[in-house]
Amino acid sequence: MNQSQLENIIREKQSFLCVGLDSRVDLLPASVGNRVEDLLEFNKKIIEATSDLAAAYKINTAFYEQYGTEGWGILKETLELIPDDCFTIADAKRGDIGNTSSMYARAFFENMSFDSITVSPYMGSDSIKPFLEYGKTVIILALTSNAGTVDFQHLESSGKPLYQHVLETATGWADTDQLMFVVGATRADHLQKIRSIIPDHFLLVPGVGKQGGSLTEVSKYGMNERCGLLVNSSRGIIFASPGEDFATAARNEALKLQKEMAQHLI
Amino acid sequence: MNQSQLENIIREKQSFLCVGLDSRVDLLPASVGNRVEDLLEFNKKIIEATSDLAAAYKINTAFYEQYGTEGWGILKETLELIPDDCFTIADAKRGDIGNTSSMYARAFFENMSFDSITVSPYMGSDSIKPFLEYGKTVIILALTSNAGTVDFQHLESSGKPLYQHVLETATGWADTDQLMFVVGATRADHLQKIRSIIPDHFLLVPGVGKQGGSLTEVSKYGMNERCGLLVNSSRGIIFASPGEDFATAARNEALKLQKEMAQHLI
Numbered sequence: 001m002n003q004s005q006l007e008n009i010i011r012e013k014q015s016f017l018c019v020g021l022d023s024r025v026d027l028l029p030a031s032v033g034n035r036v037e038d039l040l041e042f043n044k045k046i047i048e049a050t051s052d053l054a055a056a057y058k059i060n061t062a063f064y065e066q067y068g069t070e071g072w073g074i075l076k077e078t079l080e081l082i083p084d085d086c087f088t089i090a091d092a093k094r095g096d097i098g099n100t101s102s103m104y105a106r107a108f109f110e111n112m113s114f115d116s117i118t119v120s121p122y123m124g125s126d127s128i129k130p131f132l133e134y135g136k137t138v139i140i141l142a143l144t145s146n147a148g149t150v151d152f153q154h155l156e157s158s159g160k161p162l163y164q165h166v167l168e169t170a171t172g173w174a175d176t177d178q179l180m181f182v183v184g185a186t187r188a189d190h191l192q193k194i195r196s197i198i199p200d201h202f203l204l205v206p207g208v209g210k211q212g213g214s215l216t217e218v219s220k221y222g223m224n225e226r227c228g229l230l231v232n233s234s235r236g237i238i239f240a241s242p243g244e245d246f247a248t249a250a251r252n253e254a255l256k257l258q259k260e261m262a263q264h265l266i
Numbered sequence: 267m268n269q270s271q272l273e274n275i276i277r278e279k280q281s282f283l284c285v286g287l288d289s290r291v292d293l294l295p296a297s298v299g300n301r302v303e304d305l306l307e308f309n310k311k312i313i314e315a316t317s318d319l320a321a322a323y324k325i326n327t328a329f330y331e332q333y334g335t336e337g338w339g340i341l342k343e344t345l346e347l348i349p350d351d352c353f354t355i356a357d358a359k360r361g362d363i364g365n366t367s368s369m370y371a372r373a374f375f376e377n378m379s380f381d382s383i384t385v386s387p388y389m390g391s392d393s394i395k396p397f398l399e400y401g402k403t404v405i406i407l408a409l410t411s412n413a414g415t416v417d418f419q420h421l422e423s424s425g426k427p428l429y430q431h432v433l434e435t436a437t438g439w440a441d442t443d444q445l446m447f448v449v450g451a452t453r454a455d456h457l458q459k460i461r462s463i464i465p466d467h468f469l470l471v472p473g474v475g476k477q478g479g480s481l482t483e484v485s486k487y488g489m490n491e492r493c494g495l496l497v498n499s500s501r502g503i504i505f506a507s508p509g510e511d512f513a514t515a516a517r518n519e520a521l522k523l524q525k526e527m528a529q530h531l532i
Contacts, residue, residue: 062360062362062369062370062373063369065369065370065373066370066377067373067377068338069335069342071373072334072335073335076334076335093360093361093362093386093389094328094359095359095386096328096359098412098413100326100328100329101328103328103329103331104328104331104332106332107328107332107333107334107337111332111333111334112334120359120361120386120389121388122386122387122410122418123359123386123407123414123415123419124412124414124416124417124418125413125414126413126414127412127414128414144363144388144389146363146389146390146392146393147364147390147391147392148389148390148391148393148394149390150390151387151390151435152387152388152428152435153388153389153390155428155431156423157422157423157428158421158422165418165421166418169417169418
């Protein structure tokens with residue numbers, strides 16, 4: 001799925017919700033089981049319960065990679081369970097020298113068929129360009145939502161923080177329709193500043209839901225004419241209930257967010 | 267293996283050579299085969315032919331990840347083929363928010379048993395700390411050797427390039443013995459500057475061999491009392507010959523580098 005198809009999906013579903021499949025064996029409901037292989041059934045039930053409400057699904061590779069080959073198998077099978085009317089994100093945060101990034105691109109765009117991947121900008125242009133060659137969407141880390149952002153992302157150079165340099169430089173690497181940026185900002189001033197630099201790009205916003213951001217603020221200061229937002233919620237949805245009703249509970253949480261999003265989309 | 271054991275190995279073998287197992291199906295000798303599964307036999311032969319000359323092996327995960335679960339299986343089996351008297355590096359360049367980095371750490375330090383992993387510093391302290399909890403070595407990207415370094419790593423903040431901020435900040439996160447830095451510098455002035463900031467840390471230096479750095483310069487300006495260097499060569503060794511003699515040719519190339527290194531170690 002490309003970004004103009006994503007825009008259509010967002011309008012149809014009245015939702016810019018991204019469900020993060022951060023599934024964990026230790027948090028699986030007892031009714032599902034507690035083995036690594038049970039993750040697949042859990043993901044299947046979550047996807048079935050939420051896919052009409054979600055514009056996108058994000059699979060963080062770390063959650064699967066920790067289980068080695070078995071985890072990678074489940075990652076791939078989970079991707080195949082996601083219906084075609086949802087945008088898919090490999091949250092992999094990869095990045096290496098050019099010929100090596102080509103192989104990561106092959107992993108996520110050929111061996112698996114994700115619509116997009118998150119990448120780390122530290123190594124610069126040639127670490128990102130191989131991902132762009134597939135014509136799919138590349139989602140670049142700009143301003144993340146964790147405590148460590150202060151270490152480097154806010155370092156000022158020529159009067160601008162590093163994350164702003166990333167936004168300005170990376171927009172030169174590809175058309176707007178092929179890039180997105182991870183923006184963990186839920187603060188109005190940061191979002192306004194970011195929108196002044198990249199008015200047209202999609203932003204992938206983590207940190208709404210259990211991580212605590214405000215959907216109202218994000219919508220007010222982050223939305224553009226294309227919507228331009230994918231707001232992620234992981235634990236708040238998928239682990240909404242530890243009981244047998246986990247899928248219904250997940251749907252209810254997703255529905256709450258979707259309804260709120262529909263208001264903001266007017 | 268910890269860093270003091272690595273120092274002993276370097277003295278014993280008179281070598282600070284790191285062999286990069288950047289194995290590729292399309293470059294396998296015909297005598298080995300041309301299927302993904304043949305990578306394992308190739309790696310086995312390369313390791314057998316070079317392990318007495320190598321202080322370390324570096325496995326770049328991208329080369330295996332591109333083949334999905336089969337590739338991950340080969341990655342793990344390759345690691346198990348490396349003898350105990352070699353330091354092992356997962357060249358994975360991972361990094362995510364804290365709880366997610368914990369899972370990457372589990373992937374490479376528990377599911378597999380690497381001695382070290384390369385990580386990207388962009389997301390700051392909490393993206394690195396979970397890797398440090400294993401007491402193993404964490405190798406942080408500082409100054410890489412690719413063209414894209416100019417985009418962000420050389421941006422100046424408070425009169426210092428970003429990579430220098432990474433060096434200075436990251437050294438506060440753990441003891442010297444638990445950190446290393448990727449330093450792609452083969453230029454004397456950069457190496458001298460880096461050594462003035464981190465005199466005692468080990469540096470992992472890519473880009474000697476087919477990528478073209480000078481071992482003499484690196485040794486002259488990068489070596490410290492512990493040696494403090496792991497110099498990587500990948501293609502120059504493992505693909506030294508496309509013929510049946512690939513393992514002998516690999517050994518010969520490794521031997522050349524080891525002999526040169528022995529001179530520098532005096």
